[in-house]
Amino acid sequence: MKPAALTWTFLLSLLALAHGGHAHLGAFPAWYSPAQAERGRALSLRQCAACHGPRLEGRYGPPLAGPRFLARWGGRTAEELARYVAARMPQGRAGTLEEAEVLDLLAFILQANGYPAGKQALQTKTLKQIQILKP
DSSP: OOHHHHHHHHHHHHHHHHTTTOOOTTSSOOOBOHHHHHHHHHHHHHHTHHHHOTTSOOSSSOOSSSHHHHHHHTTSBHHHHHHHHHHHOSTTSTTOOOHHHHHHHHHHHHHHTTOOBOSSOOOGGGGGGOBOOOO
């Protein structure tokens, strides 16, 4: 193998490890916009971080990013996750999130799990197309 190919293989492997074993690298469509993920991050800091941590690493609640999250939600769709979040979160105020807030949170969760951003905001109609990968 040529040195350049070895270097790329090594770098891709490191990236895969940094993202819970998945190097998305454009292998998946861009489902959300950076601005939407930022709104989701800000909302998460206000309403979710006490339980799920500021980086979604988990505290009192389960992690929403990384191998443990992917092990729990892998193989399911973003639509299933959205329904769960909409019906059961935030703790003590379940069902109070607006549809746009749920989409923003999902964009942040996708970003935290290595899914690429694009130009379009995440939309309800595309949620069933997004498969959460197993670690």
